[in-house]
Amino acid sequence: MPRYGIPEYRLPYEMLDRDIDVITSLGVKIETNTRVGSDISMDQLHTDYDAVVLAIGLHLGRSTRIPGAEHKQVCKAVDLLRNITDGDKFKLPKQAVVIGGGNVAMDIARSLARLQKQKFGGVKVTVTALEDRAHFLADPVEIKECSEEGIEIFDARGPQECIIEKGKLKGLRTWKVRSIFDEQGRFAPAYDESDELIHEGDMIIEAIGQMSDVSILGEQLTEDLEWNRGRIQVDDNGHTSVEWFWAAGDCVKGPDVVHAVADGHRVAGSIERWLVGRQK
Amino acid sequence: MTEGHSSDYERLQSKKSLAEILEVAVEFERTARDFYTNLIPKVSKQIRYLVEELAEEEQHHFDLFSKLKSRPDIEQLIQAMVDTPASDQRFSDAIHLPDLGEKPDDQAVLQFALGREHAAMEQYRSLAESTEEGPIKELFLFLANEETLHKNQLEKLYYETIHSGGV
Missing domain, CATH: 3.50.50.60 (FAD/NAD(P)-binding domain)
Known part of the structure; x- marks a missing residue:
């Protein structure tokens, strides 16, 4: 999990290998x-x-299961993080949309941003989270550093549909979340359907729950x-x-x-x- | 059929007795209870708690709604005709249960349960809105509140397990 679930810029593989070497030197067979x-x-x-x-x-990553989520260009953050670690070939999106407001969402957004910067010279990554900024699940430092890397963050946006035109993924439709918790602090999202945004992207990454x-x-x-x-x-x-x-x-x-x-x-x-x- | 006949017919269709409405409500809970009860042995033990809790909750509602029907103050009103809202057909349709497959996962079960609670909540709220102040309105508000409470519990669980679990 530390190798595949945490990007190398946060936990260098070299440090991980050093710890593993200590364990195997004690006689543990892997x-x-x-x-x-x-x-x-x-x-x-x-x-x-x-x-x-x-x-x-x-x-295993969870899916929102919104319409269009089964498209091949809609993937889960844990799978993509694994691909990046393994050096597997995948088509780097020119414009990516991440669904989620936790640390994994920030990890994949920043990983893609860095690859985009290397390949395209610029960053086009959007993060959309159900929670407003005060209730983000990610650590504040992650959110701050995401913004510093040029990632756009839209808070309080509820994903409604992955837009597909002629078989091609075009982006994500979201509605404004009026409130996410009720007066007792329970999860009860209410949307403002008139406040709709289309976040363009050729890849959508779902970074919600994991199991x-x-x-x-x-x-x-x-x-x-x-x-x-x-x-x-x-x-x-x-x-x-x-x-x-x-x-x-x-x-x-x-x-x-x-x-x-x-x-x-x-x-x-x-x-x-x-x-x-x-x-x- | 002339236009006049048609609108008379529609008016007749748009009203139901309180007895009929409560019967549908009880049937709604019974079918849900049986559906979840039958699902218990089919799902993985990992998520069996969820289906067991849903079955228990529907049993609780079934008992509650059945008792309501025989309450003396309600019995007096049981033949009263009530305007049925546009959501009525959708609500009745929700009694028919879909096939969630042989081994549905927790997300499929929760999404299904949330959809049903939402349909029921909307139905009772609409019935309350179209009913004059009095015991029948209060009854519908009570039913709407029961369904809303359960929907809120399920939404919380959905958020904790599906949307934010493990991030």
Whole structure:
């Protein structure tokens, strides 16, 4: 997750590699390019190991599912961030529209802006967020630096439609959000339909919610586990309701690399105590 | 059919007895409850809480609306004719349930539930607006408020899980 979910300008790959080197030097073996569920089953992991820790992050992006969102030039921020990290070829948009007001929205907007600056000599990235500036989910410094990089930010805009003409993506239609929360502070967006904007763009990036790909658990383990409102239920040490299974990091607590690392320490201690307890 | 007959017919169609309206309201809740109840074993355990909560909420509304019908003060008014709003057909249509597929995800379930709550809320609000001050208006306002409360809860959940979850 830190490599694919956080742009290199925020967390240099070199620093990440240095940390990984420390871990592998302690004798930890890392098997890459192995997908649990297809290359190896969860049952097999259970058979081969005493304890299994799930720390799969939040690699799946949510979609607004507004009309036109299925167009091939409408993509999810997490997927595009991965492409950028991997150096995969993709058609850099001349004009991009980002939907979202969180840190991931700012990450992808700034990543695209930097690539545009290198390739086209200028920046044409627009961020549209449902929230007004006072309720942005992104850190204030991210918003400030986004603006400094030449990214246009439209707050309080509700996405209505990805406009497609003759098969080509033309932009995003938004309505002004009159209010996003009601008097009790609950989410209840109300739009001013007369205040409509078309944000032109040849690519729209959805940077709203993210989720974990828990399909790798398989049906049986999914049923055996206790869940807490969509997330795997764990105790303070990351231990799940299944004896041999722990879960940690973003997939149980939401995105935060610092807390994810702390989780790793707690889970390691918990597993050690559990293994020692079994030997007695 | 002459123009006059046609408008008489339309006028007749635009009125329903309170009994009929409450019957549709109860049916609306019953079909929703059964729909969510049948969906519970089909969805992943990860999102089963959501469908279970929806089924519980619809059961609560079903009980509440059924009891209303037999309240003495309402019983006296049950044959009163009420103007039905333009949203009436849309509301009745919402009783027919779509196929969300074999394994719908949380977003599909929430969007469907929000659509139904919105249709119900609009229906009762419109009924209240077209009804004179009195116990029937109060009843419709009560029903609209119930649906609005539930819609607000669902919108909050939608925002937390779909729109901002994990960003």
